[in-house]
Amino acid sequence: MSKFIRLFLSKPIANPYIMTLGNLLFSMTITILLTLFMMMIYKMCHDTLTYNPKFNITLMMLAIITTILLALIQNNPLLSLGVLGSLSICRIRSNTKDPRDLGFVFWALTIGISSAVGAYLASFMSSILIGVVLLAFSIHKTKKDTLLLIIRGDNVDLNRVQTIIQQLKYSNIQSKNIFKETFELVYEVKQTEIEAKNLIHQLQTFIGIEGVNILAPETQII
Numbered sequence: 001m002s003k004f005i006r007l008f009l010s011k012p013i014a015n016p017y018i019m020t021l022g023n024l025l026f027s028m029t030i031t032i033l034l035t036l037f038m039m040m041i042y043k044m045c046h047d048t049l050t051y052n053p054k055f056n057i058t059l060m061m062l063a064i065i066t067t068i069l070l071a072l073i074q075n076n077p078l079l080s081l082g083v084l085g086s087l088s089i090c091r092i093r094s095n096t097k098d099p100r101d102l103g104f105v106f107w108a109l110t111i112g113i114s115s116a117v118g119a120y121l122a123s124f125m126s127s128i129l130i131g132v133v134l135l136a137f138s139i140h141k142t143k144k145d146t147l148l149l150i151i152r153g154d155n156v157d158l159n160r161v162q163t164i165i166q167q168l169k170y171s172n173i174q175s176k177n178i179f180k181e182t183f184e185l186v187y188e189v190k191q192t193e194i195e196a197k198n199l200i201h202q203l204q205t206f207i208g209i210e211g212v213n214i215l216a217p218e219t220q221i222i
Helices: 003-009 021-045 053-073 077-087 100-117 120-143 155-166 193-204
Strands: 145-154 171-178 182-191 209-215
Touching (some): 021 053, 021 100, 021 120, 053 100, 145 155, 145 193, 155 182, 155 193, 182 193
Antiparallel strands (some): 171 182
16 A cells, blocks of 8 residues: 555544634634734724725624534545545635635635644734735825715806815815806815715705715725
């Protein structure tokens, strides 16, 4: 019998970490705590258009399932091949709204694997590092978002609308269409979510305004 075959028919190649119920519960607890931190980072790094609460819950499920699968495998090559064969039939066809979502999937898998093998320090330190980096790169987007402001209404309100937009800290006109009785203005503005809501409310108080739309040009909606 070759060494390769004896490897798969022999005992586990290493001592498993999760051997008792206490070890399993402790690993699951660490997995849940770190995943809650990851879910918080996920929510903070996404805006209202790209945040998906169902996907956030799926990240928790992924981390927990990964920990349970590795606890069942227990370093046994035969079991690992069986799990690999089972997972090979899975197909993920749903598109992600944000390319960063794929990174969060691997982050969840890393948490589950680290907790299952007892590498709590590595899991904790890597999660803190990833969270800090993601927050650092998303701060500028949460402060001021570049938005497209589209205003339609009667010509009688044209000067009032232009005066309000010119009072903003940053505004750049993209399009100005004036018809016989109506107009359409398109501005590029930088506003926080609260400032954008206040601006919409202020413009809608004008009787002649037919519609106010705000678009996020950098957001990809699938």
